[in-house]
Amino acid sequence: AEAARDAHRYAFAEYLTKGQSPMIGQRVDVTIVRANGAAFPAEIAIMPVPETPPVFVVFVRDISEQKQAEAHLVFLLNELAHRSKNLLAVVQSIVNRTLRDHEGSAAREIITSRIAALARSHASLAADPSGAPLRKIVKDELDGFSNLIVIEGPDILLNASAAQTLALIVHELATNSLKHGALSSDDGILDVSGCVVGDDVRIENPRYYPHKSK
Secondary structure: OHHHHHHHHHHHHHHHHHOOOOOEOOEEEEEEEOOOOOEEEEEEEEEEEOOOOOEEEEEEEEOHHHHHHHHHHHHHHHHHHHHHHHHHHHHHHHHHHHHHHOOHHHHHHHHHHHHHHHHHHHHHHHHOOOOEEHHHHHHHHOHHHHHHEEEEOOOOEEOHHHHHHHHHHHHHHHHHHHHHOHHHOOOEEEEEEEEEEOOEEEEOOOEEEEHHHO
16 A cells, blocks of 8 residues: 555656656556555546646546456356366367277267267356256256156256266266167156265166056
């Protein structure tokens, strides 16, 4: 605070001597200390008034909210860069692993479906960047079979990384089930349930039973 006062005194003296000063007639961001000792960011503008003796009018504007918004924007940009880097790494891994085990049109179809699953998980995260509900992730991946699916258990909010991983896992399980398991038949129900054990979230092995018994 004392340094700011000295800067202002120097600006006044410079203006009175030279007729100009970088701090006079300009908007300058400074930190101001209230009478109670609390500091806050402010924008000040010192305007000269042609009087004798010289008169200066000082305009002060609290820019705390502006600075908070700027800091939040920087955080979002850094978070976006971090997630974009992670997303590209996941896509690269999907492509490499798929091409290692498949080729031709089959590889293209699998890559497309896996990236689509990844996109769905990111669509869920768009509503809340901090994470996505477990139930929604499972439901989104199995949405085409809603009449054959029962989802049970607590609806837990997973962080972005866990949500992304779970979406890919559920997609793979659903694909296998569609080809070889419960979802290959239209006369049954797939029961997906989960529970919390300590700090862990456990998804039980999906259960399949005849539709008529439900």
